[in-house]
Amino acid sequence: MSVESEVSLDGKQLTIAIKGRFDFGSHQPFRDSYERFYKVPDVYVVDLKEATYLDSSALGMLLLLRDHAGGDNADVRVINSNSDVRKILAISNFEKLFDIT
Amino acid sequence: MTQIHMDPEVLVGLREVMEGEYPLLLDTFLDDSQKRVEALRKARDDAKALGRIAHSFKGSSGNLGAVRLARLCQRLEAESAKAQVTDLGKLVDQIDHEFALVKPLYESERQRF
Amino acid sequence: MPETLTVLIAEDSATDLLLLSTIVRRQGHHVLTASNGAEAVQVFARDRPQLVLMDALMPVMDGFEAARQIKQLAGEALVPIIFLTSLRESEALARCLDAGGDDFLAKPYNQVILAAKINAMDRLRRLQATVLEQRDLIARHHDYLLHEQRVAKAVFDKVAHSGCINAAPNIRYLQSPYALFNGDLLLAAYTPSGDMHVLLGDFTGHGLPAAVGAMPLAEVFYGMTAKGYGLAQTLREMNAKLKRILPVDMFCCATLLCLSVQRRVVEVWNGGMPDGYVHEVATGRRTPLVSRHLPLGVLAPEVFDDGTEVWPMALGDRVFLLSDGVIDTADASEQLFGVERLLEVFAANREPERLFEEIEQVLAGFRGQVRDDVSLVEISLLPGQVLHSSTMQYTDSGQSCPLDWSVSFEFRAETLKRYNPLPYLLQLLLEIHGLRGQSGALYSVMAELYSNALEHGVLGLDSQLKRDVQGFARYYRLRSERLDQLNSGYVRIHVDVLPTEVGGRLSLRIEDSGPGFDVEAMLARPLDIDRLSGRGLNLVRQLSSDVRWTDGGRSVCVEFCWVALA
Numbered sequence: 001m002s003v004e005s006e007v008s009l010d011g012k013q014l015t016i017a018i019k020g021r022f023d024f025g026s027h028q029p030f031r032d033s034y035e036r037f038y039k040v041p042d043v044y045v046v047d048l049k050e051a052t053y054l055d056s057s058a059l060g061m062l063l064l065l066r067d068h069a070g071g072d073n074a075d076v077r078v079i080n081s082n083s084d085v086r087k088i089l090a091i092s093n094f095e096k097l098f099d100i101t
Numbered sequence: 102m103t104q105i106h107m108d109p110e111v112l113v114g115l116r117e118v119m120e121g122e123y124p125l126l127l128d129t130f131l132d133d134s135q136k137r138v139e140a141l142r143k144a145r146d147d148a149k150a151l152g153r154i155a156h157s158f159k160g161s162s163g164n165l166g167a168v169r170l171a172r173l174c175q176r177l178e179a180e181s182a183k184a185q186v187t188d189l190g191k192l193v194d195q196i197d198h199e200f201a202l203v204k205p206l207y208e209s210e211r212q213r214f
Numbered sequence: 215m216p217e218t219l220t221v222l223i224a225e226d227s228a229t230d231l232l233l234l235s236t237i238v239r240r241q242g243h244h245v246l247t248a249s250n251g252a253e254a255v256q257v258f259a260r261d262r263p264q265l266v267l268m269d270a271l272m273p274v275m276d277g278f279e280a281a282r283q284i285k286q287l288a289g290e291a292l293v294p295i296i297f298l299t300s301l302r303e304s305e306a307l308a309r310c311l312d313a314g315g316d317d318f319l320a321k322p323y324n325q326v327i328l329a330a331k332i333n334a335m336d337r338l339r340r341l342q343a344t345v346l347e348q349r350d351l352i353a354r355h356h357d358y359l360l361h362e363q364r365v366a367k368a369v370f371d372k373v374a375h376s377g378c379i380n381a382a383p384n385i386r387y388l389q390s391p392y393a394l395f396n397g398d399l400l401l402a403a404y405t406p407s408g409d410m411h412v413l414l415g416d417f418t419g420h421g422l423p424a425a426v427g428a429m430p431l432a433e434v435f436y437g438m439t440a441k442g443y444g445l446a447q448t449l450r451e452m453n454a455k456l457k458r459i460l461p462v463d464m465f466c467c468a469t470l471l472c473l474s475v476q477r478r479v480v481e482v483w484n485g486g487m488p489d490g491y492v493h494e495v496a497t498g499r500r501t502p503l504v505s506r507h508l509p510l511g512v513l514a515p516e517v518f519d520d521g522t523e524v525w526p527m528a529l530g531d532r533v534f535l536l537s538d539g540v541i542d543t544a545d546a547s548e549q550l551f552g553v554e555r556l557l558e559v560f561a562a563n564r565e566p567e568r569l570f571e572e573i574e575q576v577l578a579g580f581r582g583q584v585r586d587d588v589s590l591v592e593i594s595l596l597p598g599q600v601l602h603s604s605t606m607q608y609t610d611s612g613q614s615c616p617l618d619w620s621v622s623f624e625f626r627a628e629t630l631k632r633y634n635p636l637p638y639l640l641q642l643l644l645e646i647h648g649l650r651g652q653s654g655a656l657y658s659v660m661a662e663l664y665s666n667a668l669e670h671g672v673l674g675l676d677s678q679l680k681r682d683v684q685g686f687a688r689y690y691r692l693r694s695e696r697l698d699q700l701n702s703g704y705v706r707i708h709v710d711v712l713p714t715e716v717g718g719r720l721s722l723r724i725e726d727s728g729p730g731f732d733v734e735a736m737l738a739r740p741l742d743i744d745r746l747s748g749r750g751l752n753l754v755r756q757l758s759s760d761v762r763w764t765d766g767g768r769s770v771c772v773e774f775c776w777v778a779l780a
Contacts, residue, residue, distance in 0.1 A: 056416075056418040056419070056467075057418060057419065057463070059418070059465075060418050060419075060462075060463030060464060060465070061463060063462050063463050063465070063512065064462050064463045067462045072514075072517075091486060091487075091488065091505050092467065092485075092486040092505070092508065092509060093485070093486065093505060093506065093507055093508045094508070096508055097508065097512070111322070114325075115233070118233070118236060118237055118240065118325060119233070119236050122232070122236055125232065126229065126232055126233060126236075129228050129229050129232050130229045132228075133227065133228050133229045134229075153271065153273075156271055156300070157226060157227050157271070159300055160227055160230055160300050160321045161227045161229035161230050163300065163321055163322045164229065164230055164233055164321060164322045164323060165229065
């Protein structure tokens with residue numbers, strides 16, 4: 001499991017890529033990846049292309065990110081979800097809070 | 102069979118380790134060995150007993166640098182374990198003889214301190 | 215430089231013993247001696263040295279046996295034993311290790327090698343000691359945790375006792391006794407009118423963090439259900455509470471349903487749980503109850519969606535709810551049980567009575583045993599459900615309650631949209647002690663009449679729509695739409711309480727702003743209790759005395775009487 005983050009050149013978009021299992025053990029690295037930046041980007045992108053598994057604590061972490069990013073005013077996008085991940089996000093109706101592709 | 106009756110290098114090492122107790126070590130060895138030789142004579146026909154005593158004697162004589170003596174004890178130990186017991190008396194005599202030879206050597210070493 | 219050790223040297227040759235003791239003492243350690251195996255064991259038992267140098271062949275008891283006994287005495291702790299040997303044969307050397315020896319040293323003794331071996335063995339000894347210490351620490355913490363959980367469960371069970379999950383004859387469930395600590399929650403309670411509310415929940419996390427949210431949620435659920443609040447209000451309250459008290463990353467997936475025998479419907483709200491199923495016995499059809507909402511505790515109260523779905527049910531039909539522990543049950547090769555297998559069980563079932571057991575069996579067969587976070591519940595719609603009434607509680611002789619009074623309410627459009635006045639009215643009427651024994655009937659009648667006034671009167675919905683399943687769905691969709699768009703109209707409720715010779719009488723009149731209806735025609739229709747609609751009025755007539763319509767059907771009046779206790 002690893003978490004990698006990358007800021008766009010203009011500093012307006014932070015992309016966080018999760019590889020492996022996105023679960024309870026990812027808590028600290030995930031938080032570090034966005035709390036570390038003193039500048040608040042406009043857009044957060046969570047890339048799940050190489051995420052193999054997602055559980056309810058991962059959903060909780062997405063909520064934490066959204067809260068950090070401004071709550072209802074936040075722009076948080078979840079991209080490259082495979083069908084299993086999509087299903088989990090769909091059951092919890094997370095597309096009402098996140099832009100999921 | 103080697104001709105080393107008393108290895109001086111071993112003694113140097115022992116002296117360094119034992120320091121003030123070096124003479125005591127020599128005394129203990131001489132006393133110990135005397136008892137062993139007598140025990141060997143007494144156990145003439147008992148192969149098992151001979152083997153045990155020879156094993157023990159082999160250890161201490163080896164530690165004290167009496168190389169030939171240790172080798173003879175090793176042979177006695179090996180022979181006594183064999184199914185067909187040959188005449189072990191001969192080896193016992195050889196050990197007896199070798200000890201008689203090295204005993205004065207250790208005694209004069211003892212005299213130096 | 216290692217610490218000073220106490221070393222036991224067992225050697226039958228006096229020469230070798232002297233030599234070795236001196237070497238070891240010179241390395242800074244404290245030396246104990248023994249000249250045979252038995253003595254070695256004795257000295258060990260008495261003085262407990264940390265390391266043993268053992269000659270292999272000794273009289274009385276040889277080194278191998280002594281080593282075995284010493285290892286046994288040492289128990290869990292590691293006491294390294296280094297065999298001293300002039301044995302050459304590999305078999306003899308192997309014997310040393312088999313007997314529990316940790317290393318061996320050949321004669322003639324080499325000081326440097328001996329020192330190195332002593333140090334290495336000591337490192338191992340200390341490592342073992344650390345491992346044991348940490349193991350004990352972990353075991354102690356584990357005990358504390360178990361104790362905490364036991365206490366938490368005891369507290370929770372007291373909170374949860376007011377439910378009917380065990381008493382109700384129409385509920386069957388499968389749940390681990392430690393479900394609470396997996397975040398799984400199963401609650402059931404009767405409303406005053408005899409409907410049943412059921413909640414199946416799944417909190418994020420495990421252990422105490424998951425269990426802690428269950429208690430406030432259960433209190434809201436039981437409290438509001440008992441007072442007659444509907445699903446929407448109860449959901450809003452539960453969501454607000456969890457949003458307030460739980461950290462941002464914690465929430466509760468839940469399915470909440472209201473099963474009504476009287477009205478032959480089930481009302482459902484599912485936020486984040488796997489599909490539930492309504493199983494129609496007559497047709498074998500399964501209607502999935504899909505998650506349409508975010509879990510509880512995520513959205514702020516202003517944006518929370520309390521919209522429910524309503525499905526008709528016939529007597530004998532069942533609702534199945536399950537937690538994701540069912541779907542996620544894995545077999546030995548990590549294959550998931552999955553939704554398809556569950557649907558296969560449904561499809562293969564021939565006797566509805568046995569469906570619950572069949573699911574249980576297939577699950578157990580799949581995995582070998584059932585996981586401890588599997589929750590499965592079956593609720594059947596059975597006839598003859600007893601109307602639940604609050605126990606008669608008199609704090610005094612009944613003399614200080616209001617016996618001669620009246621009050622009128624007018625609920626207008628904005629209020630009708632977002633407020634259910636029934637729980638409040640019920641509480642008000644229960645101030646009259648004499649009515650408490652009829653609270654179930656009272657609530658049922660009020661709910662039915664209010665619902666008619668709102669839906670048929672103000673919203674203009676035609677109950678004929680509810681003749682089949684599609685019509686049913688359409689009816690509730692229309693209800694939701696029209697209520698959203700409502701900007702005029704009212705429902706008035708008039709309460710009049712008068713004392714009588716034997717006790718008292720409550721007159722309840724409900725009036726709506728609708729066009730009214732042909733009362734006589736409706737009363738003349740034959741009673742058809744199997745129709746999806748029309749049952750309500752029959753019920754009202756059964757439960758109260760004297761039902762009368764006036765004002766062209768816009769106004770209905772019922773009475774309840776009681777006899778004062780002596």
